Amino acid sequence: MDLQTPLSKISRPLKMYAGRLEKLGIVTVSDLLYHVPHRYDDFSLTSSIARLQPGEIVTVKGTVLEIKNEYTRRAKPIQKALVVDDTGSITVTWFNQPFLTRVIKPNMTLALSGKVEWFGKTKTLTAPSYEILSENGEAIHTGRLVPIYPETAGVTSKWLRRQIYMLLSQEPVEEYLPEDILKKNNLIGLPKALQTVHFPETLEDAESAKNRLAFDELLFLQMKATRRRREWEVVRRGHVFKVQPFQKEIDLLWENLPFSLTLAQRNASHAIFQDLEKEKPMNRLLQGDVGSGKTVVAAAAMYLAFLNDYQSVLMAPTEILAQQHFKTVSGLLEPLGVKVDLVTGSKKYPMSNVKYQIHTNNDKGEKKKLVKLDIVHLAFDILVGTHAVLYEQVQFTKLGLVVIDEQQRFGVEQRSLIRQKGDHPHVLTMTATPIPRTVALTIYGDLDLSYLDEMPKGRKIVKTWLVPTIKRNGAYEWIRKQIKEAGSQAFIICPFIEQSETMQTVKAASVEYERLKNEVFPDLNLGLLHGKMKTKEKDDVLLAFREKQYDILVATPVVEVGIDIPNATVILIEAAERFGLAQLHQLRGRVGRGEKQSFCLLFTESTSDMTINKLKALETTYVGAQLAELDLRLRGPGELYGTLQSGIPELKVASFSDVALIQRAKRAADELYPKLTTDKQLQKAFSSLQTTSVSPD
Numbered sequence: 001m002d003l004q005t006p007l008s009k010i011s012r013p014l015k016m017y018a019g020r021l022e023k024l025g026i027v028t029v030s031d032l033l034y035h036v037p038h039r040y041d042d043f044s045l046t047s048s049i050a051r052l053q054p055g056e057i058v059t060v061k062g063t064v065l066e067i068k069n070e071y072t073r074r075a076k077p078i079q080k081a082l083v084v085d086d087t088g089s090i091t092v093t094w095f096n097q098p099f100l101t102r103v104i105k106p107n108m109t110l111a112l113s114g115k116v117e118w119f120g121k122t123k124t125l126t127a128p129s130y131e132i133l134s135e136n137g138e139a140i141h142t143g144r145l146v147p148i149y150p151e152t153a154g155v156t157s158k159w160l161r162r163q164i165y166m167l168l169s170q171e172p173v174e175e176y177l178p179e180d181i182l183k184k185n186n187l188i189g190l191p192k193a194l195q196t197v198h199f200p201e202t203l204e205d206a207e208s209a210k211n212r213l214a215f216d217e218l219l220f221l222q223m224k225a226t227r228r229r230r231e232w233e234v235v236r237r238g239h240v241f242k243v244q245p246f247q248k249e250i251d252l253l254w255e256n257l258p259f260s261l262t263l264a265q266r267n268a269s270h271a272i273f274q275d276l277e278k279e280k281p282m283n284r285l286l287q288g289d290v291g292s293g294k295t296v297v298a299a300a301a302m303y304l305a306f307l308n309d310y311q312s313v314l315m316a317p318t319e320i321l322a323q324q325h326f327k328t329v330s331g332l333l334e335p336l337g338v339k340v341d342l343v344t345g346s347k348k349y350p351m352s353n354v355k356y357q358i359h360t361n362n363d364k365g366e367k368k369k370l371v372k373l374d375i376v377h378l379a380f381d382i383l384v385g386t387h388a389v390l391y392e393q394v395q396f397t398k399l400g401l402v403v404i405d406e407q408q409r410f411g412v413e414q415r416s417l418i419r420q421k422g423d424h425p426h427v428l429t430m431t432a433t434p435i436p437r438t439v440a441l442t443i444y445g446d447l448d449l450s451y452l453d454e455m456p457k458g459r460k461i462v463k464t465w466l467v468p469t470i471k472r473n474g475a476y477e478w479i480r481k482q483i484k485e486a487g488s489q490a491f492i493i494c495p496f497i498e499q500s501e502t503m504q505t506v507k508a509a510s511v512e513y514e515r516l517k518n519e520v521f522p523d524l525n526l527g528l529l530h531g532k533m534k535t536k537e538k539d540d541v542l543l544a545f546r547e548k549q550y551d552i553l554v555a556t557p558v559v560e561v562g563i564d565i566p567n568a569t570v571i572l573i574e575a576a577e578r579f580g581l582a583q584l585h586q587l588r589g590r591v592g593r594g595e596k597q598s599f600c601l602l603f604t605e606s607t608s609d610m611t612i613n614k615l616k617a618l619e620t621t622y623v624g625a626q627l628a629e630l631d632l633r634l635r636g637p638g639e640l641y642g643t644l645q646s647g648i649p650e651l652k653v654a655s656f657s658d659v660a661l662i663q664r665a666k667r668a669a670d671e672l673y674p675k676l677t678t679d680k681q682l683q684k685a686f687s688s689l690q691t692t693s694v695s696p697d
């Protein structure tokens with residue numbers, strides 16, 4: 001069976017459900033087979049009817065003697081059947097499913113899983129799952145470990161189970177991994193793994209099946225990364241920068257800074273300089289929280305490019321950021337003789353790049369016009385900008401280094417376009433998204449990594465407290481004092497209900513807003529901000545908050561508070577246990593932008609020691625990547641990575657916290673990648689790798 005076949009080509013039911021399945025991300029045979037159960041109901045013990053005890057959850061097998069509809073006093077239909085096995089008989093009752101009498105007929109053999117209860121004075125099996133057993137008698141919904149799937153509206157576990165069972169009973173899936181890889185990594189075969197993950201005999205079997213499928217999932221990511229890495233490595237364009245001859249100039253740059261570099265900044269710069277000295281273009285990711293000082297590290301790299309007679313470009317996702325970078329970079333480097341220019345959507349051309357000339361139109365008289373002439377090359381050493389740097393009119397003569405800030409905000413396309421402006425320039429990407437190393441290893445396996453895991457000295461940290469429930473009112477009082485006496489403002493973040501903001505979230509936020517306004521802070525001005533508001537409304541609310549018309553802004557967590565509000569020094573987060581630590585860290589980053597000491601108050605109703613201890617980590621740890629790492633270790637395997645953090649894919653079976661498996665998959669990818677050209681099986685399994693763009697992204 002070909003795993004890549006679209007399901008709609010397999011059978012009529014699958015075709016009819018294609019739309020619903022797509023909502024679950026299921027399109028191909030492979031998608032459906034890899035849609036693994038998130039748990040199993042244990043209906044594996046079949047009981048004899050005579051021995052059933054009220055209160056038990058059981059599975060029985062028996063023959064239907066009779067089945068009929070009856071009506072309750074309120075005219076609700078109930079369905080009653082009498083089922084017998086060798087030992088006795090039992091009444092089976094369902095509610096409100098009149099069609100059952102058309103489906104279940106006397107003399108059929110049934111398996112029934114459910115709870116035994118007293119119904120009046122008779123023992124009865126109430127509303128059990130039922131399954132009509134076929135000739136061979138194998139049960140898929142009862143009498144075994146029954147798989148339960150993540151569902152969506154209109155696709156039940158029962159339906160999925162049946163479809164997967166049918167798929168698996170067709171021609172088996174072929175193994176594609178070589179024997180030695182299976183052995184070395186203690187993996188069971190693919191056909192068996194797929195069969196077992198859906199219909200295991202024991203939970204241990206299910207685990208080893210999941211382990212095999214998780215390996216495959218990680219291997220695929222690693223193969224992708226390996227492909228990008230190999231493609232990058234074959235490029236040898238020789239933009240080799242020299243460092244040694246310019247040591248004096250570089251030292252001068254460092255000495256001119258109004259601060260001394262952190263150790264993390266020094267290490268990152270060192271690694272970058274080493275990359276730049278190589279023939280192979282650099283491909284490095286620099287991660288560091290907001291404020292960790294990434295810009296000066298990038299500036300040093302661009303300065304080295306300048307010293308080596310190369311141009312650099314620094315691309316930022318927004319105009320405000322681009323302008324800020326322009327100010328910082330020109331402030332640092334212009335005194336050293338570097339020409340820095342800016343391009344954004346509203347400033348289309350680097351001014352130094354365009355020549356104007358007075359043009360006279362001779363036919364129609366003396367009208368004089370200013371006409372733009374050619375683009376002048378090499379007018380800048382460093383160009384800072386938004387995606388406007390991609391415009392055709394922006395030309396580089398000798399682009400040696402590309403720096404991309406907040407790389408996840410740009411598409412693959414844009415990232416590759418900017419590189420094409422030069423001949424395989426070095427690339428430095430930067431991000432403030434806290435990515436644990438294991439995750440980076442999986443999804444950015446082709447990048448070299450530098451972490452700025454240390455804040456510059458003297459930075460005011462956001463003081464964080466986990467507030468016990470009994471001190472809730474005290475906390476409100478304290479906030480009032482901060483507002484009235486210190487003239488501060490506060491954010492109150494409503495509980496996190498769903499990933500994407502729905503009406504439910506908005507309603508909860510509105511209720512909390514009314515409560516706070518009327519009952520807790522009737523003497524203060526409160527504003528409300530949520531994701532369902534129009535952009536204009538949001539901007540108005542934020543502006544009003546900035547202008548201090550509100551003392552407190554009540555907001556939903558998914559709302560991006562885009563602008564800095566330096567006067568907001570308090571953030572209170574409700575139901576903190578529902579967030580990941582890294583998310584909480586990003587939320588608290590909304591305060592602490594100004595000179596004043598800022599505070600973060602975490603509320604939780606949870607009494608679990610584990611949760612409390614986990615949240616307490618925020619009181620002492622202030623580095624995003626460290627918190628993300630902790631997040632990963634504290635969550636059970638199989639749990640999804642917080643999707644609020646952009647750019648990180650969800651794993652279906654594997655877990656980012658399974659470091660050992662990630663490393664094995666990486667080793668296997670290194671071994672298998674060279675065999676892709678000769679091994680037919682591997683080629684087929686990784687065919688989607690081949691078809692993607694040739695240029696590394």
Ligand code: ADP
Pocket residue numbers: 259260261262265288289290291292293294295296456457
């Ligand atoms: P990031 O881009 O990582 O969020 P920035 O590069 O914008 O951070 O730096 C934030 C601020 O910290 C800037 O004002 C910068 O001048 C300052 N800064 C950077 N490095 C240091 C340092 N080692 N010591 C003190 N201040 C620093």
Ligand code: MG
Pocket residue numbers: 294295405
């Ligand atoms: Mg920055």
